[in-house]
Amino acid sequence: MFLTAREWFRKRSEVHPRGRKRRIAKLFVFEFTIVVLGVLAAQMLQNQVVQNTEIRRGNTVASQMEQAALHFAAIANVGQRNESCFRERLTRLSTVNRLNERMSVNALGRPNLSGVYEFEWGSAAFREASKARGHVFTSKAQQLVGVFEDYDRLAAQIENNWRTVGLLDPSNGPLSVQDRAEIRNALLDIQADWTIAQRIYRTIDGIVQDWKLSGENSYLDHHLPDLQTCQFTQVEAASPTNR
Numbered sequence: 001m002f003l004t005a006r007e008w009f010r011k012r013s014e015v016h017p018r019g020r021k022r023r024i025a026k027l028f029v030f031e032f033t034i035v036v037l038g039v040l041a042a043q044m045l046q047n048q049v050v051q052n053t054e055i056r057r058g059n060t061v062a063s064q065m066e067q068a069a070l071h072f073a074a075i076a077n078v079g080q081r082n083e084s085c086f087r088e089r090l091t092r093l094s095t096v097n098r099l100n101e102r103m104s105v106n107a108l109g110r111p112n113l114s115g116v117y118e119f120e121w122g123s124a125a126f127r128e129a130s131k132a133r134g135h136v137f138t139s140k141a142q143q144l145v146g147v148f149e150d151y152d153r154l155a156a157q158i159e160n161n162w163r164t165v166g167l168l169d170p171s172n173g174p175l176s177v178q179d180r181a182e183i184r185n186a187l188l189d190i191q192a193d194w195t196i197a198q199r200i201y202r203t204i205d206g207i208v209q210d211w212k213l214s215g216e217n218s219y220l221d222h223h224l225p226d227l228q229t230c231q232f233t234q235v236e237a238a239s240p241t242n243r
Contacts, residue, residue: 058132061125065141066213072148073208076201079113083198085230086111090191093165097183105169109232110162111190113155113197121145140211147207151200158193161186 096103121141130138164186166172167179175183 055132058128058130061121062129062133062137062141065121065129065144066211068148069141069144069204069208069211069213072144072151072204073213075113076204079197079201080205082230083194086194087191089230089232090187090194093168094184094187096168097180097187100175100180102170102175103168105166105171108166108168110166111158111232113151113158137211140207143207144204147200147204151197154193154197154200158190158197161189161193165190 093103093108126138126142129141164182167175167183
């Protein structure tokens with residue numbers, strides 16, 4: 001292109017010698033403009049490639065967040081459907097303890113609150129997701145992280161208190177009045193935490209519905225066994241060293 005333009009200006013200069021300097025100046029401006037436009041076009045292309053890469057990466061992170069939301073929605077679904085039977089189990093255990101009776105480890109079981117979906121979402125992950133899905137999407141995901149953290153702490157508290165409830169198993173030896181009092185308090189704490197868990201379940205339902213996510217049924221299938229056992233699994237008896 002430059003050679004063609006220069007040849008055209010050279011021939012014009014030979015035919016019309018006057019104004020040669022002006023034509024050279026025009027040639028310079030023309031070539032300079034072409035160079036600048038080429039640089040700008042290359043930069044725009046590079047920016048587009050970077051943007052497309054960021055969007056692909058953001059969509060990947062966003063998809064992981066959606067999967068986590070659906071996974072937790074299934075846990076919430078099971079937890080709400082088991083609310084009554086879970087409380088009945090706690091009431092039964094309270095009666096056993098109050099009557100100074102014992103219960104085998106198999107009959108006791110332990111609450112299976114289904115572990116929280118593993119995630120590692122820092123500020124960078126939220127920025128990437130925001131580029132692909134927008135601020136509203138990441139706002140919902142951040143809400144979800146807060147719920148995850150609350151539920152994780154709650155599940156840990158229930159599991160810790162259940163170690164004390166496990167003392168009802170006869171293999172742990174005789175129980176003192178203090179032991180019975182600790183079991184009673186542990187069951188009261190679990191009941192209180194179960195009430196909080198129901199609020200968390202409703203919160204996650206609201207987030208998922210507001211998020212307009214779908215596919216909960218496929219994730220619920222994974223947790224159907226929990227419905228059949230009232231979310232209790234068989235575990236080893238509490239060790240006397242944990243009393």
